[in-house]
Amino acid sequence: MLDSSDRIVTKPNAESTELPISPASPSKPTVARKKTKRRVTTESEREIILCMALGGKSHKEVAAALDLKPNTVYKFIRSRSKCWHNAESDAPRN
Numbered sequence: 001m002l003d004s005s006d007r008i009v010t011k012p013n014a015e016s017t018e019l020p021i022s023p024a025s026p027s028k029p030t031v032a033r034k035k036t037k038r039r040v041t042t043e044s045e046r047e048i049i050l051c052m053a054l055g056g057k058s059h060k061e062v063a064a065a066l067d068l069k070p071n072t073v074y075k076f077i078r079s080r081s082k083c084w085h086n087a088e089s090d091a092p093r094n
Contacts, residue, residue: 018092041072041076045066045068046076048062048065048066049062049066049073049077050077050080052065053077053080059073059074059077060073062077074076
């Protein structure tokens with residue numbers, strides 16, 4: 001016959017005082033991960049991008065010339081073109 005000490009318990013006791021572990025949520029801090037350093041375009045690169053874009057170059061050509069990602073150049077040109085359109089619509093007409 002088995003003693004009470006020889007029994008194998010597969011389910012936790014209801015009387016257990018341990019709290020259940022909850023999964024991580026967005027509001028709780030998590031373990032920090034090593035972030036890659038983001039490259040920021042310089043002021044001179046921005047000026048060159050604008051000059052080349054106004055000169056009729058595509059974002060892929062500009063990116064290849066400056067060794068940048070085409071998506072970076074595309075987003076920058078797009079953000080600046082929105083400003084140009086807003087400035088043109090706000091300018092007084094003669």
